């Protein structure tokens with residue numbers, strides 16, 4: 001119970017990796033607010049089964065007013081925010097020459113601007129508390145690139161640079177800012193790949209298998225805990241060794 005009495009916001013927690021993160025933080029004792037454009041009832045019910053309180057907030061993280069309202073709701077319910085996990089993300093893949101401006105804007109808006117808006121809104125209470133954890137889910141694609149994902153890679157590399165700069169801004173106020181960069185994780189996104197595509201991807205992974213959402217969630221829980229008090233500005237890869245820094 002490393003996170004007892006902590007309050008966490010998880011964006012994009014209705015399903016996938018965000019859902020696994022929300023459940024893991026709850027298992028470790030945190031109360032959880034899920035902020036997603038989709039209904040989060042399933043995740044909320046599972047958190048409540050664990051004996052923790054949960055709040056489902058319908059939020060489009062690209063909209064400043066909705067983000068502000070969400071943070072206000074969390075403050076009204078619990079009076080503090082200890083952990084923010086910027087997890088919500090989208091892909092709109094395509095080779096650059098065929099990429100529409102709307103596909104570029106959509107990916108940058110959700111993956112990068114959403115992290116900016118939520119971090120800025122959650123930071124104020126964290127600074128007052130002189131304690132906080134901001135953890136953003138990046139991707140190995142932001143480190144190594146991937147054909148067909150110029151928009152996604154730019155957004156994820158952007159999140160990493162954003163986090164390093166913010167880490168330097170707020171370190172003296174007790175707030176740490178880190179990223180987790182997943183590789184190939186079992187998810188709805190990777191379910192769509194053919195067996196041949198999966199094999200080609202896995203040939204590049206030294207540990208030879210895909211990761212699970214829980215593998216990402218375990219690292220987020222560590223970064224959110226006091227065990228990680230001396231870690232800031234870092235990106236931890238959860239990728240079976242695909243990228244070695």
Ligand SMILES: NC(=O)c1ccc[n+]([C@@H]2O[C@H](COP(=O)([O-])OP(=O)(O)OC[C@H]3O[C@@H](n4cnc5c(N)ncnc54)[C@H](O)[C@@H]3O)[C@@H](O)[C@H]2O)c1
Nearest residue numbers: 012014015016017036037060061087088089139182185187
């Ligand atoms: N699945 C992978 O293999 C993988 C690998 C590397 C990084 N990631 C990153 O991990 C994160 C989670 O990925 P996932 O596979 O669970 O994706 P997912 O599509 O299953 O879940 C993403 C969640 O974000 C929500 N969301 C999307 N746009 C939103 C918006 N504007 N406002 C609020 N919520 C919004 C969705 O409704 C959804 O619940 C993403 O940031 C993704 O880029 C995933």
